Amino acid sequence: MDEVRVERRDAVQVITIDRPQARNALTRAVAEAMAAAVDELDADDDLAVGVLTGAGGTFSAGMDLKAFLRGESPAIEGRGLGGITRTPPRKPLVAAVEGWALAGGFELVLACDLVVAAETARFGVPEVKRSLVAAAGGALLLPHRVPANVAMEMLLTGDPIDARRAAEIGLVNRLTPEGGALDGALALAATVAANGPLALAATKAVVRGSADWGPTEGWDRQAQLVAPVFASEDAREGAAAFAEKRPPVWRGR
Known part of the structure; x- marks a missing residue:
């Protein structure tokens, strides 16, 4: 258009x-x-x-x-x-x-x-x-x-x-x-x-959603959103790139 x-x-x-x-x-x-x-x-x-x-x-x-x-x-x-x-x-x-x-x-x-x-x-x-x-x-x-x-x-x-x-x-x-x-x-x-795409999306979801979450619920909802990020290939790539002093190559998974 x-x-x-x-x-x-x-x-x-x-x-x-x-x-x-x-x-x-x-x-x-x-x-x-x-x-x-x-x-x-x-x-x-x-x-x-x-x-x-x-x-x-x-x-x-x-x-x-x-x-x-x-x-x-x-x-x-x-x-x-x-x-x-x-x-x-x-x-x-x-x-x-x-x-x-x-x-x-x-x-x-x-x-x-x-x-x-x-x-x-x-x-x-x-x-x-x-x-x-x-x-x-x-x-x-x-x-x-x-x-x-x-x-x-x-x-x-x-x-x-x-x-x-x-x-x-x-x-x-x-x-x-x-x-x-x-x-x-x-x-x-x-x-x-330049940052990890999975981490970006999860971070935005936590920040945007947290306004509607109670104190206890917030921790549980955050855990649900970030658990896949910490278990991802990109999280391992981020750590490896830091250790090897090179730019990370994100795969979005």
């Missing part, structure tokens, strides 16, 4: 929402293409990490309101807005943010595990200003990514914050000069992709 470009950079998949004339607003077709892209990311053993970005100097302005008024939804049942906010990919996903990440566009950022942003980027959940609720992940996920009182202020005022403030509160991992977010995200993704 022309409005969602998918490309490979070694072990990194880059997904670009390419509707700059509409500030990369989300339609049903865009959501379906994004869902297909992250399915490919998870299914392909040669891909380790995904990067999500927007074309034309904007990340995404969220839901396409013209399409919404026509009765079209950019959410996929069981998967959420853009096909990822409720069920993000199993593999790590990095957001590369230029310009605005607004409303549903901001909720796409929250579906990502790491965030690289240009210093000129801005983030916001303005739904309450239109008597709407950030129900595609904003109200649920933001309090787990930033201090609860900060999340409450953003959600109740609807006012945006700039990239430096987003970095101060822990929402953004790395800042870049304007125009450099994608390169910064690719560099971060390459660092992540």
Whole structure:
């Protein structure tokens, strides 16, 4: 689909929402293409990490309101807005943010595990200003990514914050000069992709799942997720590569 470009950079998949004339607003077709892209990311053993970005100097302005008024939804049942906010990919996903990440566009950022942003980027959940609720992940996920009182202020005022403030509160991992977010995200993704794929997926599953686990349940659930990793060929390869002072060769098993 022309409005969602998918490309490979070694072990990194880059997904670009390419509707700059509409500030990369989300339609049903865009959501379906994004869902297909992250399915490919998870299914392909040669891909380790995904990067999500927007074309034309904007990340995404969220839901396409013209399409919404026509009765079209950019959410996929069981998967959420853009096909990822409720069920993000199993593999790590990095957001590369230029310009605005607004409303549903901001909720796409929250579906990502790491965030690289240009210093000129801005983030916001303005739904309450239109008597709407950030129900595609904003109200649920933001309090787990930033201090609860900060999340409450953003959600109740609807006012945006700039990239430096987003970095101060822990929402953004790395800042870049304007125009450099994608390169910064690719560099971060390459660092992540060099690690064991089984360990990456299990680590993400523990971190993402732990918010819903009780103290006792958490240890048991973690054990279930990490046991196959410790018993894998890759775990033995990691130890051997360290001992032999060479780069590891991962097989994903």
